Amino acid sequence: MSSPTLSPITPSNTKIGWIGIGVMGFAMASRLISAGYTLTFYARTASKGEPLLALGAQLAASPADVARSSNIVFTMLGHPEDVRQIVLAKETGVLAGLSANGIIVDHTSSHPELAKEIYSAAREKRCWAVDAPVSGGDVGARDGNLTIFAGGEIQIVSWLSPLLEIMGSKVSYMGGAGSGQSCKIANQIVVGANLLGLSEGLVFAGEVGLDKSRWMEAVQGGAAGSKVMELFGQRMIDRDFRPGGFAEYMVKDMGMGVDFVERRKGDDENKVVVMPGASITKQLFSGMVANGDGKLGTQGLITVIERINGISDVGRLTG
Template identity: 70%
Template structure:
């Protein structure tokens, strides 16, 4: 089977496809366009592609058409069901239906590790490759090219992709197919806990009569400081809940960790107990139930405020 290795990636030669051009995907694709790469995009609502088209992107009518014009196809969609549909189940219009031998599919969606392994096997059966490489860093990281990228799949293919990853952030190779997704789920468990701690700290500080901005500036250089505080602290204080990532997606992300525990509870010796993740998931479920699922994840503070009668 062909491999991509003999053909090094370069802006003048490597054709890129992109599916999923929301807040994160649009910013990531824009950086590749600015770096000189030719990009073909697909959007279920074509009007959403206007900004990228103004930068020179080409618009395709289906995922398979994107793939047929690409050497590497990136996806950044909402849920594992969307990934499955776009890659495997689009009635002959999916990515693998259009991707030629030696082509590479890169899923940056936060998705299911088992699905990543299934897609890897399906891609190899076609003479193609797939890499699961979800990202962390939010809309700011996507815009500034400072994302943390967690890659699972063939190590050689991940290394071959490094010029593209370098435009978007810093990639870490995590292991075989599915390991990138497992790393991102663990990442989201940590992010959720940090968002909860920051939310409770701000609510407590306000109730204690502190100036909340002064509080945050006092503690950010100590052990309480975190990237979550840097990304979201000012947004929380300023009531800026515009999404870099939707709160409803945290239900999915943390839920995959909690579901892993529940599905493997009879194998307790090798399965972690995650009470914090379970609580965090329920608090984000509360956000969705309050009608706030499309707020940014920093909107978690509104749940803590509601619990405190605000």
């Protein structure tokens, strides 16, 4: 399938739309504005858009109106059902307002099958869709150091690189539509396992009388070290559970991986795929949600391990 002939992306000829201005979305959109791009956004609660308005962005009345004002529309939402409504709603969705050769880039951690559906719907309108979830948390979003996993047409992803590289330090093309989302799910499986190991390591260190910060400094240069430890270790020690990404989103992300495994087992009884770590980590994050802590950051997983061990979490910060 051939790609359109598109003019080079520059602040003077590219109008950007943005939908989703949570912790991550606001930071990412702000970086594009700082780079000189004109940005129109939609917010279900208009007052939440005031910080973007202060930076010079324009507020639109609906996702379709954002698309009518834009060449490229980015979304950074919470759940797949949010993406479906914002993008595919018949009269008010992004695709309802996007002109031919317009592009939608979904940064939400969503479902690969939904990404394929959006791609097909976009092509029916002679538009293009890229699924491009990210990793790196709120710090990565603020500093432009996100890792971006992109699925769709490679020519479109390459053409978008001037914008993606404002938000991310690494952009990886993973394959056709849905491949970016599949990559993110696999990423979250590893992140979840690292968060669990870090939580248990810190709890153990504390229970045997080690200074937790000194322990982390000792091990982070060896095989136990990880980006998760770099991003979240000190936050766990400081009881800082302000969210870069909500714990409840990990239940969603891990769930998409576990559900995929269950479907594969149903399709072929002779093909058994076992992911015990992902299943356990999903249940532990579900425990956070059940404890009323779903809006804490993912580093709050340590509170579940503490509860299991009867350790008080007095003094935690919820942001």
